[in-house]
Amino acid sequence: MLVKELKHIELNTEAIRKDFPILNRKINGMPLIYFDNGATSQKPQQVIDAVSNYYSNTNSNIHRGVHTLSREATEAFENARKVIAKHFNVKSDQQIIFTAGTTDSLNMVCNGLARSVLKQGDEIILSSYEHHSNILPWQLWAQENKGQLKVIPLNADQSLDLNAIENLISEKTKIISIAHVSNTLGLITDLDKIKIIAKKHNLILVVDAAQSAPHMAVDLEKLDVDFYVCSAHKIYGPTGTGILYMSEKWLSKLPVTKPGGGTIKTVSFEKTEYADGALRFEPGTPNISGVIGFAAAINYMDQFGMDAIYKHELELVNYAQSKLAEIPQVMLYGKSNDKAAVISFNVKNTHPFDVGTLLDKYGIAVRTGHHCTQPLMNLLCVPGTIRISFAIYNTKTEIDFFIEKLKKVIDMLK
Amino acid sequence: MSIKEIENEIVEEFEIFGDDWEGKYEHLIDLGKNLGTLKEEYKIENNIIQGCQSRVWLHSEKKDNNIIFSAESEAIITKGMVALMIRVLSGHTAKEIIETKLEFIDKIGLKEHLSPTRANGLVSMINRMKMDAITLSK
Ligand SMILES: Cc1ncc(COP(=O)(O)O)c(C=O)c1O
Numbered sequence: 001m002l003v004k005e006l007k008h009i010e011l012n013t014e015a016i017r018k019d020f021p022i023l024n025r026k027i028n029g030m031p032l033i034y035f036d037n038g039a040t041s042q043k044p045q046q047v048i049d050a051v052s053n054y055y056s057n058t059n060s061n062i063h064r065g066v067h068t069l070s071r072e073a074t075e076a077f078e079n080a081r082k083v084i085a086k087h088f089n090v091k092s093d094q095q096i097i098f099t100a101g102t103t104d105s106l107n108m109v110c111n112g113l114a115r116s117v118l119k120q121g122d123e124i125i126l127s128s129y130e131h132h133s134n135i136l137p138w139q140l141w142a143q144e145n146k147g148q149l150k151v152i153p154l155n156a157d158q159s160l161d162l163n164a165i166e167n168l169i170s171e172k173t174k175i176i177s178i179a180h181v182s183n184t185l186g187l188i189t190d191l192d193k194i195k196i197i198a199k200k201h202n203l204i205l206v207v208d209a210a211q212s213a214p215h216m217a218v219d220l221e222k223l224d225v226d227f228y229v230c231s232a233h234k235i236y237g238p239t240g241t242g243i244l245y246m247s248e249k250w251l252s253k254l255p256v257t258k259p260g261g262g263t264i265k266t267v268s269f270e271k272t273e274y275a276d277g278a279l280r281f282e283p284g285t286p287n288i289s290g291v292i293g294f295a296a297a298i299n300y301m302d303q304f305g306m307d308a309i310y311k312h313e314l315e316l317v318n319y320a321q322s323k324l325a326e327i328p329q330v331m332l333y334g335k336s337n338d339k340a341a342v343i344s345f346n347v348k349n350t351h352p353f354d355v356g357t358l359l360d361k362y363g364i365a366v367r368t369g370h371h372c373t374q375p376l377m378n379l380l381c382v383p384g385t386i387r388i389s390f391a392i393y394n395t396k397t398e399i400d401f402f403i404e405k406l407k408k409v410i411d412m413l414k
Numbered sequence: 415m416s417i418k419e420i421e422n423e424i425v426e427e428f429e430i431f432g433d434d435w436e437g438k439y440e441h442l443i444d445l446g447k448n449l450g451t452l453k454e455e456y457k458i459e460n461n462i463i464q465g466c467q468s469r470v471w472l473h474s475e476k477k478d479n480n481i482i483f484s485a486e487s488e489a490i491i492t493k494g495m496v497a498l499m500i501r502v503l504s505g506h507t508a509k510e511i512i513e514t515k516l517e518f519i520d521k522i523g524l525k526e527h528l529s530p531t532r533a534n535g536l537v538s539m540i541n542r543m544k545m546d547a548i549t550l551s552k
Contacts (some may be wrong), residue, residue, distance in 0.1 A: 353490045
């Protein structure tokens, strides 16, 4: 996605900031500067109200009661599915399955495919920059089934070496499971190229969109992948919920791996007939308030449009990258002028923990460590990095303050 | 000096900074820098304290009746905390080490490092020092 292709819509950051009550907080006596959006974003009042109103006025279990509240709660829950399906341009809202989040969704995909497609000795392709959540389920399967994980290597600039994929593929390869955006580097995976390879070799394509859904417009009908998963809490929504999108053919084909109440048509002790559509994959009482809050978050973003959000955050990323590059001690990873709102860096001869601890004293929240991407850290030969990640409410003024204090911190640690 | 006396000495040392956290942390960083390095032979997997974002190695031994600690960390602030812990605990008997409440950490305004989410693992460090003291005294 290039900036010049985007519609020229400016966000009114000043007005947006008023929607996020937590931005009024002081940390160590300083105004909070929240640059840890990759871990979780803050929530606008609209989302907080949606959750709170649900509990104050509508709370009831869904899909089963005859009474008014249950009907209203079910309507709100199913309306959320429609809002989210529309946001991602999904043909049938039944293709949107509510889960506990990205990690839960990836486990469901992995377990479902393990019970249907995968055979002993099969191979799965991942990338070098996968989050642990997109490694561990596949690894567990591979360990128990003599399977193998094949890893797409990095280029010198830490982007993925997509030309290497063909060489990783054998007749045993069944799946490519890959992050749309690296949570550590912010680099965007070229899904169009990967899709061509996947289609050519008849591979199932699973996309971990935890870090792309917050930052860019995604048209799932056009993207046309098998599975696409993300978490609400990184897109201004509540924790503990997310989605598993699956293409139409999987909706009836993927085996149920989490059976339970609500997923069925009929049950006897001998035999169960499972429901059609999304309910088949949603056992037990779901996170109703979370899902309703999730839809409120999507509505919140859609009033601005994802293109405007991407453009705003890309400006911040490029501004911060250029300011960081001016500091001689700073080493940037995954540098690119067209990426999602995540920057990783280190300061020469200092440990990321020290930098993060001191920045916190100035009210600046950054992430330090391996960001659940230890294999990537090993490839970069670092114990961890300092990661800053932006959201809709961040500003250049905040970046200026951060750069000023980073210089001071570097001086203190010298 | 007793553990209590050393703790009081450190509290006095930090008192001059008052609310100036920058001064406090600069002092902590200096303490870290002056700690020196741990012998390579002690930087082994077994001596790594779990729960720290930077690696911390702790070596404990018994000399006469006292427990002697030496340690190192990759992060300088953590190293400063380690230096304080060694200054307070090293060279005392296991009984003294186990019984101390380490009230100085709160008094010098570094209590935030005792929260269970702190990635520097000060809590793990203290537990490990006390555990080692118990083991070595047997
Ligand atoms: C790329 C990526 N995948 C998966 C996850 C896991 O998401 P969750 O913790 O919401 O399940 C994250 C979040 O840190 C992520 O950034």
